Amino acid sequence: MYNKVILLLLYLNLHSYGNRLIAWKYTENLTDCYERHVAMGNNASATVAAAGGPSITVVGADEGYVMSGGSVGYAMEAAKILYSFAFELTDDHEVLLPERRLREALPQYYQAFVSFAEQIRKEFGAKVNKNG
Numbered sequence: 001m002y003n004k005v006i007l008l009l010l011y012l013n014l015h016s017y018g019n020r021l022i023a024w025k026y027t028e029n030l031t032d033c034y035e036r037h038v039a040m041g042n043n044a045s046a047t048v049a050a051a052g053g054p055s056i057t058v059v060g061a062d063e064g065y066v067m068s069g070g071s072v073g074y075a076m077e078a079a080k081i082l083y084s085f086a087f088e089l090t091d092d093h094e095v096l097l098p099e100r101r102l103r104e105a106l107p108q109y110y111q112a113f114v115s116f117a118e119q120i121r122k123e124f125g126a127k128v129n130k131n132g
């Protein structure tokens with residue numbers, strides 16, 4: 001199935017559980033790139049804060065507990081996507097953000113997506129098609 005995927009570099013899983021960007025580890029061992037992974041989250045967090053958005057806590061794989069069986073770990077281990085985060089929006093711990101809150105909540109996080117895109121372009125530049 002995955003031999004048809006040309007290049008997937010980022011997987012984000014959006015929930016609503018307290019303004020966190022979590023780079024879970026899916027075994028007790030850290031991946032080789034976990035420091036870059038945390039740096040990517042830190043940049044997204046700083047970019048959102050600089051735009052007046054909420055304070056987002058980055059939880060690196062060296063801090064979090066083992067979370068296997070979820071899509072974030074599947075993205076890294078099975079699909080071999082380099083950067084995979086659980087992105088927990090809002091600070092009211094609802095897990096499932098009600099649809100009526102989306103219009104108000106999502107724009108605050110827009111700069112995080114811009115940050116991810118810019119960092120990936122910077123790291124992989126020539127390998128990423130600028131038109132797609």
Ligand SMILES: *[C@@H]1O[C@H](CO)[C@@H](O)[C@H](O)[C@H]1NC(C)=O
Pocket residue numbers: 027028029
């Ligand atoms: C974690 O690393 C240790 C030491 O290299 C290794 O023995 C173990 O099999 C690894 N565990 C997993 C789940 O990959």
Ligand SMILES: *[C@@H]1O[C@H](CO)[C@@H](O)[C@H](O)[C@H]1NC(C)=O
Pocket residue numbers: 042043046047115118119122
């Ligand atoms: C985030 O990364 C981009 C691209 O590498 C860089 O230009 C920018 O200065 C970084 N921002 C912060 C707040 O670290």
